[in-house]
Amino acid sequence: xxxxxxxxxxxxxxxxxxxxxxxxxxxxxxxxxxxxxxxxxxxxxxxxxxxxxxxxxxxxxxxxxxxxxxxxxxxxxxxxxxxxxxxxxxxxxxxxxxxxxxxxxxxxxxxxxxxxxxxxxxxxxxxxxxxxxxxxxxxxxxxxxxxxxxxxxxxxxxxxxxxxxxxxxxxxxxxxxxxxxxxxxxxxxxxxxxxxxxxxxxxxxxxxxxxxxxxxxxxxxxxxxxxxxxxxxxxxxxxxxxxxxxxxxxxxxxxxxxxxxxxxxxxxxxxxxxxxxxxxxxxxxxxxxxxxxxxxxxxxxxxxxxxxxxxxxxxxxxxxxxxxxxxxxxxxxxxxxxxxxxxxxxxxxxxxxxxxxxxxxxxxxxxxxxxxxxxxxxxxxxxxxxxxxxxxxxxxxxxxxxxxxxxxxxxxxxxxxxxxxxxxxxxxxxxxxxxxxxxxxxxx
Ligand SMILES: Nc1ncnc2c1ncn2[C@@H]1O[C@H](COP(=O)(O)OP(=O)(O)OP(=O)(O)O)[C@@H](O)[C@H]1O
Ligand SMILES: [Mg+2]
Numbered sequence: 032x033x034x035x036x037x038x039x040x041x042x043x044x045x046x047x048x049x050x051x052x053x054x055x056x057x058x059x060x061x062x063x064x065x066x067x068x069x070x071x072x073x074x075x076x077x078x079x080x081x082x083x084x085x086x087x088x089x090x091x092x093x094x095x096x097x098x099x100x101x102x103x104x105x106x107x108x109x110x111x112x113x114x115x116x117x118x119x120x121x122x123x124x125x126x127x128x129x130x131x132x133x134x135x136x137x138x139x140x141x142x143x144x145x146x147x148x149x150x151x152x153x154x155x156x157x158x159x160x161x162x163x164x165x166x167x168x169x170x171x172x173x174x175x176x177x178x179x180x181x182x183x184x185x186x187x188x189x190x191x192x193x194x195x196x197x198x199x200x201x202x203x204x205x206x207x208x209x210x211x212x213x214x215x216x217x218x219x220x221x222x223x224x225x226x227x228x229x230x231x232x233x234x235x236x237x238x239x240x241x242x243x244x245x246x247x248x249x250x251x252x253x254x255x256x257x258x259x260x261x262x263x264x265x266x267x268x269x270x271x272x273x274x275x276x277x278x279x280x281x282x283x284x285x286x287x288x289x290x291x292x293x294x295x296x297x298x299x300x301x302x303x304x305x306x307x308x309x310x311x312x313x314x315x316x317x318x319x320x321x322x323x324x325x326x327x328x329x330x331x332x333x334x335x336x337x338x339x340x341x342x343x344x345x346x347x348x349x350x351x352x353x354x355x356x357x358x359x360x361x362x363x364x365x366x367x368x369x370x371x372x373x374x375x376x377x378x379x380x381x382x383x384x385x386x387x388x389x390x391x392x393x394x395x396x397x398x399x400x401x402x403x404x405x406x407x408x409x410x411x412x413x414x415x416x417x418x419x420x421x422x423x424x425x426x427x428x429x430x431x432x433x434x435x436x437x438x439x440x441x442x443x444x445x446x447x448x449x450x451x452x453x454x455x456x457x458x459x460x461x462x463x464x465x466x467x468x469x470x471x472x473x474x475x
């Protein structure tokens with residue numbers, strides 16, 4: 032910008048000067064020709080006009096006649112000398128020439144002097160004028176522009192610094208909040224209404240925080256549940272052992288009874304631990320599923336075979352209805368675990384003389400397992416919780432039936448691992464139906 036301004040200013044200044052000189056010298060050139068001054072006739076008027084012109088612009092005026100001889104030089108140094116140059120020759124052909132020498136800071140112009148009648152070029156007027164005033168003014172302007180430049184630079188830097196500082200402020204706020212999370216999930220949500228983007232970011236962040244909090248809570252609850260459940264059998268064993276130790280001469284029968292109780296508690300502890308392990312394994316997601324083409328009919332028959340003695344003990348009828356042979360890609364162990372628990376629950380939470388119906392069906396994408404029982408049912412408000420770890424509907428009741436509340440959690444994890452779905456329909460006192468839907472083809 033500075034360059035353009037200065038160039039423009041200088042060109043205009045020089046141009047203005049040129050036009051002024053040209054109009055003035057044209058007049059004098061006409062007088063020179065009309066007074067036959069060019070032919071050597073002395074004229075005081077023309078002389079004084081030439082000097083006046085030279086003084087006016089503090090320059091030099093030279094008159095050259097048709098023999099290229101200098102007949103008048105206002106400096107008085109080159110008179111009677113000859114001058115031949117490109118500009119002079121051009122002028123004799125009738126052209127004005129203007130030559131601005133920027134380096135030496137002067138403007139040189141040649142003007143042809145024409146005969147009044149024949150209008151032939153009889154001589155030439157050469158005017159050289161210093162342009163120092165224009166150049167000085169341009170330089171002064173240059174300094175002003177430079178000052179302006181510096182001030183603007185400083186101003187821009189200051190504004191940029193301030194802007195970048197205030198623009199990034201909301202982001203430092205986010206950073207601080209994120210760092211605060213490192214020391215544990217805080218209760219605080221953040222609000223950064225500065226820009227639309229930060230508002231969205233803050234919202235996304237708050238949602239994430241919410242999810243983390245839920246996760247953290249469920250983790251803590253799980254840990255406390257696990258420790259409690261693991262401690263219960265140990266406490267029982269301790270009580271049983273202590274009461275035996277506190278007595279002398281304990282009859283053998285009592286020893287046997289207490290010992291069998293202790294063995295039961297050990298079994299219970301063992302089941303909790305193995306259930307927890309299966310859950311943890313399935314939480315690791317698809318990383319270690321062992322998928323094979325499996326005959327589902329066979330798999331279920333095997334489960335029923337294993338559970339039949341337990342059902343017989345409680346006088347419960349166990350029936351399998353299967354319509355078609357089904358081959359599907361599943362993890363045999365995990366699916367067995369899942370379905371076993373459903374059927375086992377049907378037996379466990381049933382009344383003597385009741386029944387459990389297992390039916391198997393298939394379409395072109397999924398196979399379906401339905402486990403129906405004539406048992407005690409699950410109250411409406413408990414239905415949404417039964418898949419949670421350690422959840423049992425009626426703790427005292429379940430305790431006497433036995434169970435840790437991990438079964439359905441394992442079932443659900445296994446079904447989800449197969450990208451399937453599980454649903455429960457139940458009416459208290461009438462019975463319960465679980466339906467499981469699993470894709471025939473496993474998708475990663
Ligand atoms: N078929 C059913 N009929 C009635 N109640 C059921 C049935 N299935 C599950 N429930 C209820 O849901 C609770 C959770 O079942 P889940 O299988 O997770 O645990 P559990 O059977 O108590 O213990 P586990 O299966 O680990 O031995 C049970 O305690 C029971 O109260
Ligand atoms: Mg169960």
